[in-house]
Amino acid sequence: MTSRFEPMSLTRPGVSDKGNQQILEAAAEAFNRRGFAATSIDDIADALGATKGRIYHYYRSKLDIFLDVLVASMRDLLEKLQPILTDSERSPEQRLYDAAYMHATTMMTRRSFSRVAIQGLEAPVLAEAQTKRADAVNLFIGLRDRYEDGFADLVEQGRASGVFRDVDPRLATKPIFGALNWINMWYDPAQESQAGVAAIAEEFAVFIVNGLRRREPVPGP
Amino acid sequence: MTSRFEPMSLTRPGVSDKGNQQILEAAAEAFNRRGFAATSIDDIADALGATKGRIYHYYRSKLDIFLDVLVASMRDLLEKLQPILTDSERSPEQRLYDAAYMHATTMMTRRSFSRVAIQGLEAPVLAEAQTKRADAVNLFIGLRDRYEDGFADLVEQGRASGVFRDVDPRLATKPIFGALNWINMWYDPAQESQAGVAAIAEEFAVFIVNGLRRREPVPGP
């Protein structure tokens, strides 16, 4: 078996990377719009100005395309998180702020991919995919768990240093991702009346760090 | 046209309320499991130990059933919120705590219905339903807006009294509902390792009120 985080191809063997990427983008957009079940292969082909023959040249099934979007999206988030986690110049609460800010921004600027990734977090979808493509689903879950662990570690460090309340880091992670992932549900770049990306990301990051913070200052030694 | 919040029947005329309720419960459970698009009428019928003939005796279409679940769920939340909003013995921040606690609890104890309601908040689903059943969709949106307004008012009151940070109440409402609605994504009553309903609801309500709170105490007069 391949290592859990090695690149793993969900495309048919030997296809070009460029055509592949085009299909992936179009699929992300289509899945984003209507969800996995309601999106047909024709929808994706239409978005490309092509017919399904093209799609099936690259992918064996609709599920494979979906999982490929999922994995790409999770990988992108994880790559952005890594340098934040290891920035030794920033305190745990500052790093949590940075991580939340990054995640919020990604939800707004890479809407299609991140929304599809969130669909993939839903238990029923994953459970069904498990039976058909356990390898890819396990890869995705592995990436997701590493990502969540990163946030939980920051919470734990902030707790240990006395800045955060005495919370269970795993449980504390839930409202954080809830608040952040939910952005996908309401943020609409076309709607002028909404605040800008930076203002929203800032408010969310403040809200999250503040929510975890102890109210009283820690007594000095 | 009927008043926006009057009871509005999505069933076929003249059917019994009891059979209707049974179908509604089964439908909520099925939609919860697999989502609107992936759920077939046969799935719902199976859950009842019946066949589709029975379903179509009560409802004209799958969309009508879905919208009926949506409205029922939103009504339930709104009815629970009302007494909290008007409890003059509690401060705005205490009432926001109560409201968040109630919402969190509802997400965990009425899983099927509330999850379906959340699916209904997704723009693509609503947009498509709009074209086919504008009356029911508008009813649902009206209920949802009233519910959100209740939360926004509490935030505004807390801000006015100096307890909460200087936030835009509308924007502040987003991470609140995000954190709370997301519970549906991960909470699993069958999983023993998770904290109990009360412990989770409490942590979420604390997190939310804390996230909005000013860090420094307000200077006295």
Add this chain to the structure above:
DNA sequence: GTCTATAATTTGATAGAC
């Protein structure tokens, strides 16, 4: 590498027996 059939299935909805 992309297209045009076309096969095989699933599914929403109806009609009519009981």
Add this chain to the structure above:
DNA sequence: GTCTATCAAATTATAGAC
């Protein structure tokens, strides 16, 4: 009021021409 039978449409996936 519920069931069986069935139609009509949509959709996944394949085969084979170009």
